[in-house]
Amino acid sequence: xxxxxxxxxxxGLVFAAFCSGQKPPLAPAAPASQPSGAAVSLTxxxxxxxxPRGMPxxxxxxxxxxxxxxxxxxxxxxxxxxxxxAKELHEARLMGVFAAIKLSQINKDLSIAKRAxxxxxxxxxxxxxxxxxxxxxANLLFLNIRPVSxxxxxxxxxxxxxxxxxxxxxxxxxxxxxxxQAIGAVMIGMQIAxxxxxxxxxxxxxxxxPFNATLTKLDGTKLNLPKDLLGKVLxxxxxxxxxxxxxxxxxHLKSLYARYKPRGVEIVGISLDKDPQRLKSFVATNKLGxxxxxxxxxxxxxxxxxxxxxxxPSVWVIGKDGKVVSNNARGNLAETIEKALSASxxxxxxxxxxxxxxxx
Numbered sequence: 224x225x226x227x228x229x230x231x232x233x234x235g236l237v238f239a240a241f242c243s244g245q246k247p248p249l250a251p252a253a254p255a256s257q258p259s260g261a262a263v264s265l266t267x268x269x270x271x272x273x274x275p276r277g278m279p280x281x282x283x284x285x286x287x288x289x290x291x292x293x294x295x296x297x298x299x300x301x302x303x304x305x306x307x308x309a310k311e312l313h314e315a316r317l318m319g320v321f322a323a324i325k326l327s328q329i330n331k332d333l334s335i336a337k338r339a340x341x342x343x344x345x346x347x348x349x350x351x352x353x354x355x356x357x358x359x360x361a362n363l364l365f366l367n368i369r370p371v372s373x374x375x376x377x378x379x380x381x382x383x384x385x386x387x388x389x390x391x392x393x394x395x396x397x398x399x400x401x402x403x404q405a406i407g408a409v410m411i412g413m414q415i416a417x418x419x420x421x422x423x424x425x426x427x428x429x430x431x432x433p434f435n436a437t438l439t440k441l442d443g444t445k446l447n448l449p450k451d452l453l454g455k456v457l458x459x460x461x462x463x464x465x466x467x468x469x470x471x472x473x474x475h476l477k478s479l480y481a482r483y484k485p486r487g488v489e490i491v492g493i494s495l496d497k498d499p500q501r502l503k504s505f506v507a508t509n510k511l512g513x514x515x516x517x518x519x520x521x522x523x524x525x526x527x528x529x530x531x532x533x534x535x536p537s538v539w540v541i542g543k544d545g546k547v548v549s550n551n552a553r554g555n556l557a558e559t560i561e562k563a564l565s566a567s568x569x570x571x572x573x574x575x576x577x578x579x580x581x582x583x
Contacts, residue, residue: 259306259309259311260305260306261302261305261306261309261310261311261312262311264298264301264302264305264306264311264315265302265311265314265315267298268295268298268299268302268315268318268319269318271291271292271294271295271298271322272291272292272295272318272321272322275287285329288325288326288329289326289329289330292322292323292325292326292329293326295318295319295322296319296322296323296326296338298315299315299316299318299319299322299342302315303316313346313349313351313352313355314355316342316345316346316349316351316359317346317355317358317359319339319342320339320342320343320346320358320359320362321362323335323336323338323339323342324336324339324362324365324366324371327339327371328371331371331372332371333371333372335371336366336370336371339362339366340363340366342359343359343360343362343363344363346359347359347360353402353403353404354404354407356404357399357404357407357408357411358411360395360398361395361408361411361415364391364392364395364411364415365415367386367391368382368383368386368388368391368392368415368419369382369383369386370383382419388415388416388419388421388424389416389421389423389424392412392415392416392421392424392428393412393424393427395408395411395412396408396409396411396412396428396431406432406433406435406529406530409428409431409432410432410530410531412424412428413425413428413429413432416428429547429548429549429550430546430547431546432546432547432550433449433545433546433547434448434449434457434459434530434539434541434545434546434547435448435449435545436448436493436525436526436529438491438493438516438518438526439516439517439518440514440515440516440517441499441502441503441506441515441516441517446491446514446516448491448541448545449541449544449545452489452491453543453544453545454487454543455487455488455489455543456483456487456488456489456540456541456542456543456548456560456563456564457488457489457490457491457540457541458476458479458488458489458490458491458538458539458540458541458552458556458560459491459493459538459539459540459541460472460476460490460491460492460493460536460537460538461493461495461527461532461535461536461537461538461539462492462493462494462495462535462536463494463495463496463535464494464496464501464502464505465496466495466535466536468535468536469535469536472536472538472553473509473511475556476490476513477511477512479556479557479560480512480513483560483564486564487543487564488560488564489513489514490513490514491513491514491516492511492513492514492515492516493516493524493526493527494515494516494517495521495522495524495527495535496517496519496521497519497520497521499517499519502515502517530550536553537550537551537553538551538552538553538556539551539552540552540556540559540560540563541563542563542566543563543566548562548563548566
């Protein structure tokens with residue numbers, strides 16, 4: 224099942240993590256460390272943020288969250304006092320931001336929202352990893368778009384009255400445009416725009432999103448995208464042999480491949496399989512003629528994580544210039560391919576002015 228991009232920001236984030244028990248794909252990985260008091264405190268915070276074992280899926284999580292989120296914030300305060308220089312504190316603070324935002328929404332409490340901003344500010348002023356800083360900044364963006372007030376209701380996703388969502392989102396993505404977090408920032412901006420119903424900003428950001436990936440083909444050779452296939456329209460298929468909907472999609476992909484390959488379209492399958500022999504056997508048996516790549520890391524595949532893949536099949540279309548045309552093309556793939564084929568490649572803007580003619 225295709226899901227919308229999910230990143231560590233938005234009002235429903237802690238709620239979603241609490242209910243599903245799944246860590247969103249862009250969540251910063253916990254720093255590796257030897258067992259220590261800080262590591263134990265971080266584990267305690269995580270347990271308070273996770274879905275309780277045995278909790279029915281249809282159960283209302285809010286009463287439990289009202290009890291557990293204050294404990295998570297208390298654990299963070301204790302951790303800051305006891306281990307102010309521990310590297311685990313960066314991730315703990317980010318979890319504290321999530322907990323404070325969700326609790327402020329539940330209780331309609333501006334003081335807790337203020338605490339979320341203070342914790343996020345500490346992250347931005349620290350030596351935290353860039354990805355953690357990005358998510359802290361993203362949560363500040365969210366609080367500017369939907370500030371907590373006594374009138375806040377859940378799970379409304381509408382921006383506050385008078386807030387220029389487009390301006391705030393574009394300012395946010397611009398701050399990271401020349402950093403290693405550029406793609407993550409654009410994807411966060413896309414999610415926020417999508418959730419507040421700002422389709423124009425979503426489409427604008429989508430057009431800015433490059434698809435960059437270093438992949439390994441089944442024969443062991445590397446494929447660098449978009450460089451190695453620049454000028455072609457690419458269909459990127461995140462899939463796996465164990466995914467029934469993915470397998471059911473293959474006949475349609477075969478038909479489209481035969482139709483569009485002569486017109487300059489290439490399919491690149493990014494497999495989330497872990498067993499290389501099973502994958503190779505499946506590809507040979509089913510005579511898949513397009514490029515198949517494989518990392519062996521399953522859901523931890525670097526490209527899948529980079530682009531927030533949570534459900535498969537996930538079908539993307541990349542234009543001739545390497546920019547994303549669609550991140551959800553499964554339902555209208557032929558039409559999206561046609562759109563990408565007919566699009567002209569935007570030439571880069573000159574960085575220097577032409578020389579002036581000499582005066583006669």
